[in-house]
Amino acid sequence: MxxxxxxxxxxxxxxxxxxxxxxxxxxxxxxxxxxxxxxxxxxxxxxxxxxxxxxxxxxxxxxxxxxxxxxxxxxxxxxxxxxxxxxxxxxxxxxxxxxxxxxxxYAVNVHKAEMDNITLSCHAANANDVTWLYNDEKVLHYTKDGTIIPGKGYEGRVSLEKNCLKTGDLSLTITGVHKTDAGLYRCFVHDETTKGYPHTYLLHVNEKRSSPGDQTDSNCNEAHIFGIIFGTLLVILIVEVVIYLLYCLTSKLLKDQSTSATTTYHVAKSADDTTDNGSELCNTSPKNERQSMDGHPVQVSDTTENKPSTTRPFFNPSERGL
The missing domain is CATH 2.60.40.10 (Immunoglobulins)
Known part of the structure; x- marks a missing residue:
């Protein structure tokens, strides 16, 4: 190759x-x-x-x-x-x-989570420079005089081992990998004419998973939010029940007051009617009584026929032969 x-x-x-x-x-x-x-x-x-x-x-x-x-x-x-x-x-x-x-x-498959650091190994002997490519774009170029030229978008995120050309360890380290970093990486020496070994990596970047502590915090947050929602709904339910009970109580009181007022009115009216009837009876005059008597002759009791009369009869001359 x-x-x-x-x-x-x-x-x-x-x-x-x-x-x-x-x-x-x-x-x-x-x-x-x-x-x-x-x-x-x-x-x-x-x-x-x-x-x-x-x-x-x-x-x-x-x-x-x-x-x-x-x-x-x-x-x-x-x-x-x-x-x-x-x-x-x-x-x-x-x-x-x-x-x-x-x-x-042949590419070595590598899987990393977002924001993790990764080191891609590469070795070569007697190298005068090293170049790492991402697909066809340069990630980093390192020359014998120690000059490091990072590729666009990799500034401050890529580095090589110290004395890499002397030791032959040309491994590339990427800090804080992004989703956009996924793809093919290749290691070259001698102005990209010779491959380093291993030469090719296929990087897969996965979404960062929560740690157990983060998961616990997440669960706590979810429980806290659920508690707030449940408490709010419970308060609303209690308020609605209280309002309903007050409404029912108020309606009952108003109904009772209406019934009491109606009863009082009928009792008072009955008393007034009784008073008026009594007044008419008391106001009957003796004149009226006499008129009644004159208009209707008094019947004499039959018992007087059996009693002896004490009244002396008038003298009747015819009875004495006069």
Whole structure:
């Protein structure tokens, strides 16, 4: 692999990388060409992998299953990269050639939580400099005179071991990793022409998990919030019950007062009626009584017939023969 990178660097050919056992899409869009070809440069002769013409992409018989065409954009797709797929390739569009080199890498998978620190190991002997790349962007470049040039976004967050070139320990340390730091990291020496070992890391950044103490605090906070909500609802319920009871009590009192007032009124009215009747009886005059007597003759009792009369009768001369 060192030979591939050195040859690409010396010839000015751009190197692309793929991770072993993962898909890879080659550069070069066939839809922009009347006729296009993808070729693999190998000895003794080049091999055509696929052709594109009249809007049809066709994979050659010997490469079917290993390669396929991206129908939407008409790119060449390597279905699952293998080490044997490393090497030079060529894309030809309307007779114009573009060379490239594919480097198939084995990446060490690393998992870290957000804001954790991480150290990616790399070693090389007799190195004059070291360069770490994130995908195709520079993370850090360190020269023999001790100059450190961090990449954009990594200022103050990346560092190397002391006397790294002397000891051959070119390990990179990243402090406080971010979600955006996830991706492929590669270690190079000698102006990116030679790989360090291990060379490639695939960093996965996970969301930071709460510690047991944090989890306890979180549970306490949730319980506190629940207690506040429950207490508030209980107070509201009590207030509503009190208001309802007061309403019922007030309604009952008003009803009782209304009933009492009605009863008092009827009693008073009955008393007034009785008084009026008595007054009429008391105000009956003797004149009226006499009128009653005159109008209705008094009946003499029959018992006087049986009593002897004490009244002396008048003298009747006829009875004496006078």
């Amino acid at each position: 060192c030979d591939i990178n050195q040859k690409a660097f010396s010839q000015g050919i751009k190197t692309y990388f793929a991770i072993v056992n993962t898909p890879y899409t080659f550069p070069g869009n066939g839809s922009s060409c009347e006729r296009a070809e993808w070729r693999k440069k190998s000895s003794p002769t080049d091999a055509t992998i696929a052709t594109y013409q009249n809007k049809i992409c066709l994979i050659e018989k010997g490469f079917r299953g290993e390669f396929s065409c991206n129908v939407k954009e008409n790119h060449l797709l390597l279905n699952s990269a293998k080490y044997t797929d490393s090497g030079p390739y060529e894309f030809v569009c309307n007779g114009k050639k573009k060379a490239l080199i594919l480097d198939v890498l």
